[in-house]
Amino acid sequence: MNELLRVFKTFLAYLKRPDLYPELGRKIVKNTINRGNAFKGKEKTNSWAASKSISQREAISQLFEIDMNSFKDDFKEILKKSEEREISCPIKMGGAGAMELIYFACEFTKAQNVIETGVAYGWSSLAALLSLQKIDGTLYSSDMPYLAQDGDQYVGVVVPDDLKKYWKLFRFADKESLPKIFNQNSSFDVVHYDSDKSYNGRMWAYEELYKHLRKGGIFISDDIGDNSAYQDFCEKNDINTVVVEFEGKYIGMFVK
Secondary structure, eight states: OOOHHHHHHHHHHHHHHHGGGGHHHHHHTTTTTTTGGGTTHHHHHHHHHHHOOHHHHHHHHHHOOOOOOHHHHHHHHHHHHOOOOOHHHHHOOOOOOOOHHHHHHHHHHHHHHEEEEEOOOOOHHHHHHHHHHHGGGEEEOOOOTTTTOOOGGGEEEEEEEEGGGGGEEEEEOOHHHHEEEEEOOOOOOEEHHHHHHHHHHHHHHHHHHHEEEEEEEEEEESOOGGSSSSHHHHHTTTTTEEEEEEEEEEEEEEEE
């Protein structure tokens, strides 16, 4: 009954937002006609990822020649206060990911423009912003409203107010947000993908984001073991990718 209530509440919330009707249509198709799409090629890719994977520490050392411990040492107080904000948040969202990987990707590329999909509490946003603030850069984020939880006001809650001047947040599905972002900025130093988990959703977004990633820029995708979209994308484009094992899941990462 709780699940039915959640679905009904979400549907009503969509009806109040005409700007989200396109995404509502896509979700209906995804959850009816294309139900198996989310896990397409999952077994194949998990075997592939396991055979290639290294730790976050190894990836940062190999790619950036940096000891990742410096991140938590340098931002100890900020991270502590952000953790307190998450604990006090009444809405439950996705937890912190591989923040060091994102931060040092920004540092390595001397990033001025970063794009991410998926925000939730804002841990990945915080990681990018801690680097971008140094050179007055900008983070562009795409994140769907939390329609079932009435939690919009808590999106990005761990990001300190003084960093928000470097942040542009677009509250639509990727297919609506990304064109709006690309109209404002067409080239990015770092891409971080962590939104639509379906195979088709990933493949569409990967292609769009890759086109706007500059040569020498870094592409990061979370949860690549959900299906084979990331592996297929890399093989299609002859990309040599690093795979990072992080808390039982896999992250894909490459330099363009």
